[in-house]
Amino acid sequence: MTSLEIGFLLIGLLVGLVLFGMHIAYALLGVAFLGIWLIRGSLDLSLRMLELTAYSGISDYLFATIPLFVLMGLLVSVSNVGRDTFEVAEVLLKRVLCGLGVATVAANTVFAAVTGVSIASAAVFTRVAVPEMTRHGYKASFSAGTVAGSSVLGMLIPPSLLLIIYGVLAEVSIGGMFIAGILPGVMLALGFVIMLMALAALAPGFVFTDPEAAKSRRMDVDAGPHLTPGEILLKLVPIVLLIILVLGGLYTGFFTPTEAGGVGAFGALLIAIGRRSLDRRKLWQVMKQTGTVSVSILLLLIAASFYSRMLSIAGLPNAIQTLVVDSGFGHWGFVLLYVAIVFLMGMILDSTSILLIVVPIAAPIAQGLGFDLFHFGIITVLAVEIGLLTPPFGISVFTVHNTLNDPGTSVEAIFLATMPFILVMLLVLGIVIVAPATATLFLR
Amino acid sequence: AQESITVNIGSSHPEQNIWVYAMKNTFQPTVDKILAEKGEYQVEWAESYGGTLYKYTDTREAVQDGIVDVGMVGTVWEGSTMPLQNVTYFTPFATADHKMLIEIFDDLNASQPDLVKSWESSNMVPLSSLITDSYDVYATFPVNEMSDLQNRRLNAPGTSANWLQGTGATPVDGALTTYYTNIQTGVTEGTLSFASGILPTRVYEVAPELTRVGVGSMYFGSIAANKDFFDGLPEPVKAAFREAGKATSKAHGDYVSELAEKAMTDMQAAGLKVHDLSDEQKAAWVKGLPDIVQPWIDQTGDAGKAVLSAYFDALRERGATPLRNWDEGR
Amino acid sequence: MSESKIQEPQQAEGEVIPSFAEAPVGFLLGTVTAVLSSVGTLWIGFLMVLIVADVLGRNFFNAPITGVAEIAGHSVVAIVFLQTAAAIMQGRLTRADFLFRRIADLSPRSGAALESLFCLTGTLVFGLIAWASWDKMVAAYVRAEFFGVQGVFTVPTWPFRAIIVGGSIVAALAALYRAFYRNPLPTGQVQ
Ligand code: NA
Ligand code: NA
Numbered sequence: 001m002t003s004l005e006i007g008f009l010l011i012g013l014l015v016g017l018v019l020f021g022m023h024i025a026y027a028l029l030g031v032a033f034l035g036i037w038l039i040r041g042s043l044d045l046s047l048r049m050l051e052l053t054a055y056s057g058i059s060d061y062l063f064a065t066i067p068l069f070v071l072m073g074l075l076v077s078v079s080n081v082g083r084d085t086f087e088v089a090e091v092l093l094k095r096v097l098c099g100l101g102v103a104t105v106a107a108n109t110v111f112a113a114v115t116g117v118s119i120a121s122a123a124v125f126t127r128v129a130v131p132e133m134t135r136h137g138y139k140a141s142f143s144a145g146t147v148a149g150s151s152v153l154g155m156l157i158p159p160s161l162l163l164i165i166y167g168v169l170a171e172v173s174i175g176g177m178f179i180a181g182i183l184p185g186v187m188l189a190l191g192f193v194i195m196l197m198a199l200a201a202l203a204p205g206f207v208f209t210d211p212e213a214a215k216s217r218r219m220d221v222d223a224g225p226h227l228t229p230g231e232i233l234l235k236l237v238p239i240v241l242l243i244i245l246v247l248g249g250l251y252t253g254f255f256t257p258t259e260a261g262g263v264g265a266f267g268a269l270l271i272a273i274g275r276r277s278l279d280r281r282k283l284w285q286v287m288k289q290t291g292t293v294s295v296s297i298l299l300l301l302i303a304a305s306f307y308s309r310m311l312s313i314a315g316l317p318n319a320i321q322t323l324v325v326d327s328g329f330g331h332w333g334f335v336l337l338y339v340a341i342v343f344l345m346g347m348i349l350d351s352t353s354i355l356l357i358v359v360p361i362a363a364p365i366a367q368g369l370g371f372d373l374f375h376f377g378i379i380t381v382l383a384v385e386i387g388l389l390t391p392p393f394g395i396s397v398f399t400v401h402n403t404l405n406d407p408g409t410s411v412e413a414i415f416l417a418t419m420p421f422i423l424v425m426l427l428v429l430g431i432v433i434v435a436p437a438t439a440t441l442f443l444r
Numbered sequence: 445a446q447e448s449i450t451v452n453i454g455s456s457h458p459e460q461n462i463w464v465y466a467m468k469n470t471f472q473p474t475v476d477k478i479l480a481e482k483g484e485y486q487v488e489w490a491e492s493y494g495g496t497l498y499k500y501t502d503t504r505e506a507v508q509d510g511i512v513d514v515g516m517v518g519t520v521w522e523g524s525t526m527p528l529q530n531v532t533y534f535t536p537f538a539t540a541d542h543k544m545l546i547e548i549f550d551d552l553n554a555s556q557p558d559l560v561k562s563w564e565s566s567n568m569v570p571l572s573s574l575i576t577d578s579y580d581v582y583a584t585f586p587v588n589e590m591s592d593l594q595n596r597r598l599n600a601p602g603t604s605a606n607w608l609q610g611t612g613a614t615p616v617d618g619a620l621t622t623y624y625t626n627i628q629t630g631v632t633e634g635t636l637s638f639a640s641g642i643l644p645t646r647v648y649e650v651a652p653e654l655t656r657v658g659v660g661s662m663y664f665g666s667i668a669a670n671k672d673f674f675d676g677l678p679e680p681v682k683a684a685f686r687e688a689g690k691a692t693s694k695a696h697g698d699y700v701s702e703l704a705e706k707a708m709t710d711m712q713a714a715g716l717k718v719h720d721l722s723d724e725q726k727a728a729w730v731k732g733l734p735d736i737v738q739p740w741i742d743q744t745g746d747a748g749k750a751v752l753s754a755y756f757d758a759l760r761e762r763g764a765t766p767l768r769n770w771d772e773g774r
Numbered sequence: 775m776s777e778s779k780i781q782e783p784q785q786a787e788g789e790v791i792p793s794f795a796e797a798p799v800g801f802l803l804g805t806v807t808a809v810l811s812s813v814g815t816l817w818i819g820f821l822m823v824l825i826v827a828d829v830l831g832r833n834f835f836n837a838p839i840t841g842v843a844e845i846a847g848h849s850v851v852a853i854v855f856l857q858t859a860a861a862i863m864q865g866r867l868t869r870a871d872f873l874f875r876r877i878a879d880l881s882p883r884s885g886a887a888l889e890s891l892f893c894l895t896g897t898l899v900f901g902l903i904a905w906a907s908w909d910k911m912v913a914a915y916v917r918a919e920f921f922g923v924q925g926v927f928t929v930p931t932w933p934f935r936a937i938i939v940g941g942s943i944v945a946a947l948a949a950l951y952r953a954f955y956r957n958p959l960p961t962g963q964v965q
Contacts, residue, residue, distance in 0.1 A: 018869075018870055019870065019873055020873055020874060020877075020888065021869055021870065021871040021872075021873060021874025021875075021877075021888070021892070022869065022892045022895065023867040023868065023869045023892060023895075023896060024867070024868050024869055024870070025867055025868065025899075026867075026892060026895045026896045026899055026949075027895075029899045029903075030895050030898070030899050033899070033902060042510075045509075045510060045511065047902065047905065047906035048505075048509040048510075048511060048906065049497075049511060050902055050903055050906045051903070051906035051907045051910055052498055052502055052505060052506070052509075052511070054851075054855075054903050054906075054907060054938055054942075055851060055907065055910070055934070055935065055938060056498075056499060056501045056502050057499070058850050058851055058854060059501070059847040059848050059850055059851045059934075060499075060847045060850065061842075061843040061844075061846045061847045063847070063850045064821055064825075064846040064847065064849060064850050066850075067818045067821065067850075067853060068818070068821065068822055068825070071818060071822065171620075171644065171645070173624045173625050173628070173646075174625050175624075175625045175628060249829075252630065253628070253630030253631050254630075254631075254829060254833050255631070255829045255833075256622065256625060256626065256631055257625070259825050259828075259829055261825075262821065262822050262824075262825030262826055262829070263825065263826060263829055265822050266822055266823075266826045269822075284815075287815045287816075287818060287819060288811070288812075288815050290815070290818055291811060291814050291815045291818060291853070291857045291860075292857070292860070292861060292864070292866055294818075294853070295814070295853070295854055295857040295858055295860075295861050296861055296866055296867055296868050298850065298853070298854045299854060299858055299861070299867070300868055302854065308496070309496065309497050309498075312492050312496035312497055313492070313497065315490065318491060360458070360494050360495065360496065364458070364460075391870070391872070392870040392872065393868075393870050395868070398868065398870075410872075411870075411871075411872055412872055523920075523922075523923055523924055524917075524919045524920045524921065524928075524931070525917070525919060527924065534924075534925075595836060597832070597836075597838075602923050602926075603923050603924075603925075603926070605840070605923065605926050606923070606925055606926060614832075614836055614837075614838060615838075615840075616832065616838050617838075617840065617841065617842065617843050617844075618843075631832070736925060738925075739924045739925030740924055740925065742924075743924050
C-alpha cells in the first residue's frame with residue numbers, strides 16, 4: 001500500500017470513529033499516531049512527532065487569544081451586555097416579521113465587533129435569546145438554530161480569530177484582513193435577516209410552535225420589554241464602550257489584533273465590576289468556565305495539528321497540489337474545487353485545523369491564478385465558517401446545544417434549523433467569489 | 445539496476461523562502477544530477493516544505509530526531525541548545541558581505557572543533573550554511589544622527605534587541621509577519637530587518653525611510669542531515685550530498701544577492717527613500733553598545749571564546765574590518 | 775424572567791467531587807484534577823494581566839515587557855495540560871454523539887462497551903504523550919534549556935515540559951477512571 005492510500009484509509013477510520021461518538025481529540029490523536037507509525041514504519045518517530053506537537057504545536061501567542069476571547073465573551077455575558085444589546089434590538093425590531101429572530105441577528109452583528117470567536121456569541125445568545133424566543137411561540141430548535149447560525153458573524157466581522165490565523169498563514173496584513181471582513185460580514189447579516197423574514201412569512205411551521213401567538217405579539221404594543229430612548233442609550237453604553245476600546249485600540253495602534261483579546265477581556269471585566277454584576281465567587285466561576293471551554297478547543301487544536309502532520313507525511317497535501325495544478329482547472333475550477341474541499345473538511349474538522357491544512361497549500365496556488373490574497377482569505381473564512389454549522393462536527397451547534405442543556409432540543413433538530421443559514425452563507429460566498437470588490441473595496 | 449533511497453526533506457518555511465529556496469532548487473537537483481551520472485543510486489524525495497510537519501521553533505529537533513532526514517536548521521532559534529552558532533548575532537557590525545559569511549561558516553562548521561562537536565552532539569551533519577543579508581533600519585523616519593533613535597520604538601525580535609542597547613530606542617518583539625501591522629498601527633515606528641526578507645512584507649509602504657546602518661549579515665543556520673541517517677548512506681551518496689551542499693551554498697549566496705538587489709529596486713520604485721548613516725554616527729552607535737557578547741560568553745564558556753576568536757580570525761583573513769573587535773581581550 | 779438564572783454561568787457537568795468514603799479513587803482524582811485546573815484557571819487571568827501590562831507599558835510608559843509573545847505562547851501549553859484532566863473527569867471533551875446515543879438507547883451494554891473503549895483510547899493517547907515527553911523533560915532540566923535570548927530574558931523550559939508530562943499522566947488516569955465509572959453516560963453532552 002502506498003502512503004497515500006494509507007492516508008485516505010486513515011481519513012476513513014477517523015470519520016468512522018468520530019461518527020460512532022469517540023471523543024474527537026482522542027480519535028484525531030490516535031489515528032494520527034497510528035498513521036505516522038504505519039507510513040514511516042517507526043514507532044519511535046510517531047512518539048517524537050507526538051511530543052513535538054503537544055509542546056510546540058500549541059505554544060503560540062495566537063492560541064493565547066482563544067481563552068482571552070472566551071473570557072471576554074463570558075464576562076460580557078455575566079455583565080448582561082449581550083442581553084442589553086438583545087433587548088434593545090428586541091424593542092426596536094418588535095414590529096418586524098420574525099422580530100426576535102431578526103433581533104438575534106442584529107445583536108449578534110453588534111456583538112461580533114467585540115468578540116473574536118463564534119462560540120462566545122453562541123454561548124451568550126443561547127442564554128439570552130433562546131428563552132425569550134421560545135416564550136413567544138418560536139420553536140426551541142429554530143431559536144437555537146438562529147443563535148448558532150448568526151454566531152458565525154463573530155468570526156467574519158472583526159476582530160476575528162480565523163482572520164488572524166489566515167493572515168498569519170498566508171502572510172498578509174491582519175489589519176487588512178479585518179477591513180476585508182467588514183462588508184461580507186454585513187452582507188451575511190442582511191442575508192440572514194431577509195431569510196428569517198421570508199421563512200416566517202412562507203414557512204411559519206418551520207419557525208413557530210404557535211404562529212398566531214407570535215403574530216398577535218407582534219401586533220400587541222404592550223408585549224415584550226419597554227424602553228424609553230434614554231434607557232436604550234444607557235443599555236447601549238457598555239457595548240459601545242467595548243467596541244470603541246477593541247476596534248479603536250486596534251486601529252489607533254494601541255495594541256495588535258492578537259492583543260485585542262486580552263485588552264477586551266480586561267475591558268469587559270471593568271464593565272462587569274462597574275455594573276456590580278460580579279463578586280469574587282462569580283468571577284471565579286466565569287474563569288473556571290473559560291478554562292473548561294477553551295481547553296476543549298485548544299486540545300482539539302493540538303490533536304488536529306498532529307493529524308494534519310500525519311496527512312502531510314502521507315503526502316496528501318502534495319498530491320492535492322499536483323492534482324490541482326495538473327488538472328488545469330484555472331481560476332474558476334480551482335476556487336470551486338477549493339470551496340468544495342473546505343466544505344467537506346468543515347463537516348469533520350474544526351475551523352482552525354482546516355485553515356492550518358489548506359491555506360499553506362492553497363494560498364500560493366490562488367495567488368498564482370491571480371487571486372488577491374485578501375479576497376481569497378474572505379472566501380476561505382466564509383467557507384470554513386459554514387463548517388461551524390454542518391454535521392457531524394459543528395462546533396457552534398454543539399456550543400448552543402451544550403449551553404442550552406435542554407433534553408427536549410436535540411442536536412439534530414438544531415442542525416436542521418441552521419440549514420437556511422448555511423444556504424445564505426453559500427449565497428454570500430458565491431457573491432464574494434464573483435465580486436472580489438466585496439472584500440477589497442476598503443483596502444486601497 | 446539503480447538502487448532507490450527515500451530521503452525525507454523538509455522545512456518550517458515555504459519553498460520561496462530565502463533559506464529554503466536553494467534546498468529545493470539546487471540541493472535536490474544537484475544530488476539527482478551527480479547520482480544520475482554514475483547510475484548506481486537514485487533518490488526518492490519525500491518533501492514536507494512549508495511547515496506542514498513542524499514549525500520554526502522545531503527545526504533542530506526535527507532533523508535531530510529524524511522527523512526529516514534533511515532539513516533547514518535555524519540555529520538562530522536555538523539560543524539554548526546550540527548557542528555557539530549564534531556568535532554573529534552577539535557581534536554586530538562585523539561584516540555586511542553575506543557571501544563571505546557563507547564561506548566562513550561552511551569552513552568553521554567543518555573545522556572549528558567546538559562547532560563540529562556541537563553539530564555532532566546534536567546528531568546532525570551540516571551541509572550548507574545559511575545567512576541573512578545586512579540588517580538596516582526601516583522606519584517612518586530617517587536616522588541622520590543617533591539622537592534620532594532616542595525614545596523610538598522599533599521591532600527588534602530575539603537577539604537583535606541587543607543591538608539597540610545604548611541607542612535610546614526601545615526594542616519591541618515581533619516577526620516578519622507582524623512588522624507591517626505594528627508600524628501601520630503605531631505599535632512601533634520601524635524595524636531592524638534585511639532587504640531580501642522585508643520585501644514580501646511590504647513594510648516599505650508604512651515605513652518609507654530606509655537608513656543603511658550596516659548592522660551586518662548574520663549566520664542563520666544550516667541545511668543539515670540527520671547524522672544516523674547520513675552515516676547509513678552508501679559512500680557515493682554521502683559524497684553527492686556533500687558536493688550538493690557546496691553547490692547549495694553558492695546558489696544561496698547568489699539568490700540572496702539577487703533578491704536583495706531586486707528588493708532595493710522594487711522598494712525604491714515603490715517610494716522607499718534610502719539614507720546612509722554617516723561613518724562617525726555609525727561609530728558612535730557601535731561605541732555606545734554595551735559589551736553584549738559577555739552574556740553569551742558567560743553561557744558558552746571556553747568553547748564560546750574559541751568560536752569567537754576563530755570567527756574573527758576568519759573575518760580578518762578574508763579582509764573584513766569589523767567595526768568593533770568583540771574578540772579583543774578575551 | 776429571572777435575572778439571576780441568566781447571569782449564572784453554567785456549572786461544568788459533574789464538578790461535584792464524591793466524598794472519600796463513597797469513592798476514594800474518584801475523590802482523589804477529582805481533587806487532583808480540580809487543583810490542577812484551578813492553577814490553569816489562574817494562569818488565564820495572569821495571561822490577561824500580562825498582555826494589558828505590556829500594552830499599557832508600551833504605550834504610556836515607554837516600557838514594553840520583553841518576551842510577552844513567547845511567555846504567552848508557552849502559557850497556552852501550561853493552561854491546556856493543567857486543565858485537560860478535569861475536562862475528561864467532567865466528560866466535557868468535544869464529541870459528536872448523535873449515533874452513539876441511538877446505539878446506547880438500543881443496547882445499553884453495547885453503548886457502555888463502546889464508551890469504555892473510547893475512554894481507554896484516551897488513556898492510551900495521553901499515556902503516549904507522557905511517555906514521549908519524558909526524555910525531553912529530563913533533557914531540558916539537565917541541560918538547563920530555556921526560551922528567550924541570552925542577555926535579554928530567559929525562562930527555563932523544563933517546568934512547561936513537566937506540566938505536559940504530569941498533566942498527561944493525570945489525564946490518562948482520568949480517562950481510565952471514566953472507562954470504568956461511565957456514569958453519567960453522555961446524554962447529548964456534546965463538547
Ligand atoms: Na468578531
Ligand atoms: Na461541521
